Amino acid sequence: MGVVLASAVWLFFLLGEAVPMADGMGCNWGTRSSHPLPADIVVRLLRDNNFDKVKLFEADAAALRALGRSGIEVMVGIPNELLAPLAGSVNAAEQWVMQNVSTYVSQYGVNITHVAVGNEPFLKTYNGMFENTTFAALQNIQAALIKAGLSRQVRVTVPLNADVYQSGASGLPSSGDFRNDIHGLMVAIVGFLQDNGGTFTVNIYPFLSLYLDPHFPLDYAFFSPSANPIVDGPISYSNAFEASYDTLIWALERNGFGSMPVIVGEIGWPTDGDIHANVDYARRFNQGLVDRIRQRRGTPKRPAPPDIYLFGLLDEDQKSIQPGNFEPHWGLFYYDGSLKYQFVMDDGRPLVPARGVRYLERHWCVLSSTASVTDPNIADAVGYACEYADCTSLGYGSSCNGLDARGNVSYAFNQLFQVANQQKGACNFSDLSVVTETDPSQGSCKFNIMIDEGKHDRAVNTSGTGGGGALLRRWAAVAILLLWTISYVL
Numbered sequence: 001m002g003v004v005l006a007s008a009v010w011l012f013f014l015l016g017e018a019v020p021m022a023d024g025m026g027c028n029w030g031t032r033s034s035h036p037l038p039a040d041i042v043v044r045l046l047r048d049n050n051f052d053k054v055k056l057f058e059a060d061a062a063a064l065r066a067l068g069r070s071g072i073e074v075m076v077g078i079p080n081e082l083l084a085p086l087a088g089s090v091n092a093a094e095q096w097v098m099q100n101v102s103t104y105v106s107q108y109g110v111n112i113t114h115v116a117v118g119n120e121p122f123l124k125t126y127n128g129m130f131e132n133t134t135f136a137a138l139q140n141i142q143a144a145l146i147k148a149g150l151s152r153q154v155r156v157t158v159p160l161n162a163d164v165y166q167s168g169a170s171g172l173p174s175s176g177d178f179r180n181d182i183h184g185l186m187v188a189i190v191g192f193l194q195d196n197g198g199t200f201t202v203n204i205y206p207f208l209s210l211y212l213d214p215h216f217p218l219d220y221a222f223f224s225p226s227a228n229p230i231v232d233g234p235i236s237y238s239n240a241f242e243a244s245y246d247t248l249i250w251a252l253e254r255n256g257f258g259s260m261p262v263i264v265g266e267i268g269w270p271t272d273g274d275i276h277a278n279v280d281y282a283r284r285f286n287q288g289l290v291d292r293i294r295q296r297r298g299t300p301k302r303p304a305p306p307d308i309y310l311f312g313l314l315d316e317d318q319k320s321i322q323p324g325n326f327e328p329h330w331g332l333f334y335y336d337g338s339l340k341y342q343f344v345m346d347d348g349r350p351l352v353p354a355r356g357v358r359y360l361e362r363h364w365c366v367l368s369s370t371a372s373v374t375d376p377n378i379a380d381a382v383g384y385a386c387e388y389a390d391c392t393s394l395g396y397g398s399s400c401n402g403l404d405a406r407g408n409v410s411y412a413f414n415q416l417f418q419v420a421n422q423q424k425g426a427c428n429f430s431d432l433s434v435v436t437e438t439d440p441s442q443g444s445c446k447f448n449i450m451i452d453e454g455k456h457d458r459a460v461n462t463s464g465t466g467g468g469g470a471l472l473r474r475w476a477a478v479a480i481l482l483l484w485t486i487s488y489v490l
Ligand SMILES: *[C@@H]1O[C@H](CO)[C@@H](O)[C@H](O)[C@H]1NC(C)=O
Pocket: 058, 059, 060, 079, 092, 095, 096, 099, 100
């Protein structure tokens, strides 16, 4: 027995298997990128860094397949646009569960633990658009999970923004309750979740509090002693996260759900696009958060730490910047899985970057030295580039804000050139631009080279039994290349 156990432990190490943790870290894997990293590279990145949970905003087929037999638990999201059709038809919900849950569980061995119905559907800025459909969609999905025989392993939830609850006149966490305009709906939904073994999922963003309120005390956003604690009876709150989370716990308790399990579905800090969005602050916030998890620290009102999904894993250059220019920059990693800052994970090991990423050539598109920055065509050219590519690093307080006028134009040109895969015609702004092999990056401002979607190393299949699969794929790729070359020559 002892020998068997010892060999099992050895086998674990030999296979490079991460030792499962009690309460690991999760993260959000969004895919709003012009050039998403291949799913197998992302899954390897997750495993290398001991993430044991991941949240997807929709049932992305490539991501789900790559997560099969990875040992990583998966929360699959349903986009808000699908809430109305799912609310209106039990059959639509059954189809959704069959196509997007059952298939992946049974055919690919994906460990789907949660279905997230909608994404912050009651956000105030939506003006009630999803209020009539969320609850019905939730009920239909739960019924479909039961019918599919999956309701024991897959739990339903609704990721909600922290604006679904608020403190009362005192402003203290202990006065927490659900927002007035959706109070009845919230009680109905939480009651349903409780009856069906579901969980409450909340997204908490101290960064946004700071961004939206110029008087918000900076220290209070982080996990360090604050000069401005909020004193609530015997409890002194020194950071926004604890105060917000406990306001929710009070709101749940006030409505009879004191033992409702809570997950933090999104939490994080962006690194660019705003004066408060930078690498130092992001590191300070995220490290403070992960250190709490390592110490198994909860909040004054709930001493057990919640499961947490960091937002997000990678930068996403095609996120809507309507909420702010920081939106593309929430990643713990840059768009290519490279490190932004030194960071220690909850297992005490330093964060490591993605492996096997291939890039386009070291070519950049810049303003030609013969072009004048006052050329009347410049404004249109830059406007065009920044409409299709991400120029949010140029703004006030951002990483490229120190560029001069020529640098600004070059940055915009290059962003579009990279998004267009460095195609010949893409560095053609009415004769104002030229391709260079000299890296124009300066200081904190990085002129990116896009990843080459066609050329990545196939990640070693992580399933243990799939090594042959990876090899097969590689051979298939070689064979196709050969065939292609032959037919080309002929
Ligand atoms: C499964 O999810 C995908 C991605 O959200 C969606 O496009 C598709 O319609 C879903 N399938 C069904 C049957 O609803």
